[in-house]
Amino acid sequence: MVTLWFGGTFYTMNREGEKVDAVVTERGIIKALGNVSELEQTFGSEITEKVNIKGGFAYPGFVDSHLHMIGHGERLIRLDLSEVDSAMTMKELLMKKVEEAEAGDWIIGEGWNENNFSDRKIFHFTELDEIAPEHPMLLKRICRHALLANSKAMELAKVQIETPDPQGGVIVRDTDGLPTGYFLDEAQELIKQSVPEDSRQYLHKALTKSVDDMLQLGLVGGHTEDLSYYGSPDRPLQAFEEVIDGQKKKFRAHLLVHHQVAKTVEQEFAKKFSEHPYIELGAVKMFADGALGGRTALLSSPYNDAPETNGVAIHSEEELAEIIKFARSIKRPVAIHTIGDLAVEYALNAIEKYPLIGELPDRLIHVQVLRPELVERMKKLSLILDIQPSFVATDFPWVEERLGYERLPLAFAWKALLEHGFVCAGGSDAPIESVNPLVGIHAAVTRRKLSEDHEGYLPDQKLTMFEAIQLYTSGSAAAINKQDRFGLIKEGFAADFTILEKDLFTLKGNDIIDANPIMTVVDETVMYEQ
Template sequence: MGTLWFGGTVRPLTDSSAVASAVFTENGMVEDTGTEEDLRLRWQEKITEEINLQGGTMYPGFTDSHLHIIGHGEKLLKLDVSTVKSIAELKRILTEKAEKTPAGEWVLAEGFNENLYENCTVPDRSILDDITVDHPVMLTRVCRHAMVTNSTGLKLAGITEKTVEPEGGIIVKDTDGRPTGYLHDQAQELLKPVLPPVDRSYVKRALEVALMDLHQNGFTGGHTEDLFYYNAPSETLDVFYEVINQQNKFRANLLVHHEAAEEVFAHAEEHPYVTLGSVKIFADGALGGRTAFLKEPYSDDPSTKGVAIHAREELERLTAEARKSGMPVAVHVIGDAALDYAVGALEKYPVPEGKRDRLIHLQVTDRELRNRLRKLPVVLDIQPRFTVSDFPWVEERLGRKRLKDSFAWKTFLEEGLMCAGGSDAPIEPVNPLLGIHAAVTRRSPEENHEDYMPEEKLSLYEALQLFTSGGAKAVSEENVSGLIQKGYRADFTVLNTDLFSSEPDEWLNSSVLMTVVDDTVVYDTRRRK
């Protein structure tokens, strides 16, 4: 017995012009598409439920190919400072928070971005001490590859001028050799033991809040990396198994941090909506903090090329370990030197037959690296919103010469490379329409200029593919997911707008009418009225 979906426009995305007006589904799968009249005639004996799209437009279910779901939930639960645009405003907000927090307890905030502040000032120990020394303070940077703390936090963690810098991390120090409170990449681990403990109920609440928000944003699935950061990885995995169920459907593909892999694989079980994906490895940091690993020095700081989280040989060893478990890898690579390390590891240790590796971010590439990538079964996991967030300051980091090979989404597609699209939430807003808009316009909606590297703009069809069939390719499921046609999962995102019939800036006024996972409506605006 099946369901007839009618009363709107259907964009199956089988090609850029394909359109239908109705869909028939049965047992969680698409059985037919066409006109309402034809489907009623063909399937009249099996139609037991009818759902009116109320003039909306149905797309294949949106998938975020790279995010941190629990981290996104934390951002929704915590103090978010990612939109703060000045040190004065930041100090005011944190002072208000400290005044409401008992002395001795942590003041925590998410997402500072010094590129929005005057003189790109990092809110380090000197600034945070002005706010309070009666509380330890910790702010994560928007990229989550760095954090800052005040003198109280440094003291609790025992971080002094004598503290040895961990491999793959940076303890920023002043001219007297004292830590400034600014900790990059692996140096963050020095502070984490003294941060407030995170219990299971908190993780569960963060996941529940995040899933509700993802459904409201039209997501039917996401590829997420969370298992290494909240107590025992197996416990966090159990939270996913518990929260995502027949009453709360969401297709979660979990990337597994290499340090959590052994425990997670031993604990894993069959689940209808939660699957284990690639082994996650970090090869470098981020451009914002100059820890992305580049072949040549930073243009605005020739003293550094960034940070390799792992030596080349260690990255190869971690890849080889993943292969022993029959797993693909997902490598965080932003700089071209980090990409060179990663590609070398994938070439040396090929992915198991029928699977694909993925490389995440790829903000700086070059032709030689792209030519090597074309020979590999690999998906490039890109985040279009980074174009909006990182320009124009990224030109200062890289210089004009490297810019032509940076954030080159159109070049990837034209050269035949498979790409998937994500938000990297909570680093960027999770709203997929912001990602689609950024991919097509390469500017913020409020901006009016020639766009950042306009030759790299995608068409709307290409941008939508990033969040539909691209996500399916990243997990080798393009034969059952990412399109609306017979034999594909009944996962749909229904908007009140046909994006193909409106202008890019108008897309951001669109709203989600329904989100459908496994033939089940998991979000419906009609139920909220």
């Protein structure tokens, strides 16, 4: 089947400003570009279908390079606390959820952020007990590197005053050593392990909700990490197979594999998914540190606003190196969560010790705090940098308190990274941030919140619109070594399009958010239409 796409503007993203009036596709591949009359004359009777994009502006299909797709679906169907702007409002929402719950149900909330509260309040377990005396409660912070639990949840988890901090985690305690109900990084697992395992139907529902939402927002794919959070990895893998069936639903899912389940996935599922047209296995994922919000990102010198700590190493340097050694043994690249500069240093030490094997590049995820000498070391390696532009909008200005001004020149320094020659891929880390790619593009070019009107945080690090769009197109393609097939509107490339109502290259400020997807095309198939 040969399809003519016409009636709008197609930005090729091959070079800035390059655009055409129409595209011809066949069997999921772009066959030719040009204007309508030329293409109709050339292909004539071969054309079996014509699709009018109704004055829209088409770009190569946007791909989120780092998120948790099932987690995003959970945020859509669970209690979402991400927009709450006061402790009182959060309490009211929790009380309402308790009223609706059946006896013994867990009360699970997603996305609270004390930095949105005027008093920056973090609830104590006794306050949560007043809200839910008969229900175990687990409330995930926006960064997902911290959670709150009430006494019922801690009782089920057998957390007591004598319970030691696990490696890579912290049980926050009061002056008497009693746990306060605040758990950081690996300490969260003490509580999470007591939550009943989600049913397969639940995972299917959450992933369906996620994919539908992403398609509606103009995303044709996502690089996602979900395989270690829901019991055996076969459970989320089954959900991906069932939801992305290639018939009713097409979506390009690239699955990062957490190191804890990588051996099982490699032995039992690698061959199967090597032949799947829409789902593939990727790098071995690991965490080197935590997050700036909870002061668990690993810094080379103490936090400016908490000089007693410089963060948390999730693994020792030796353990991190062993994980990477294992990844190399199965010929996989690695994807390492590195927010603090010392975490980046540990990651580079291990990667240099065990160099890359295979075609896919390694990737460092977040790289929010760097030092000049680390940048120079990074240049010598085959690395893609996975950045999340939205973190600038949500982390500033409070992150300046955490880091102090001396570290800011190479903090969230997306422009500098591009100027150093790095290929950067753009993601959301959803459900931590909004999965909407227009929100990420807005943050990349304005470096401020939607509610603000100023020149931007560290404005010299603003990206151009062309650079921002590249994060979600050619950048995401390069992250999986498919820059020769995805990320451009070009002959021989995949027929994946994100079609917007407005021209991004003419929009400024908050108008970017109103560009509005009108059509999302995956593999020559319209998967969403306004």
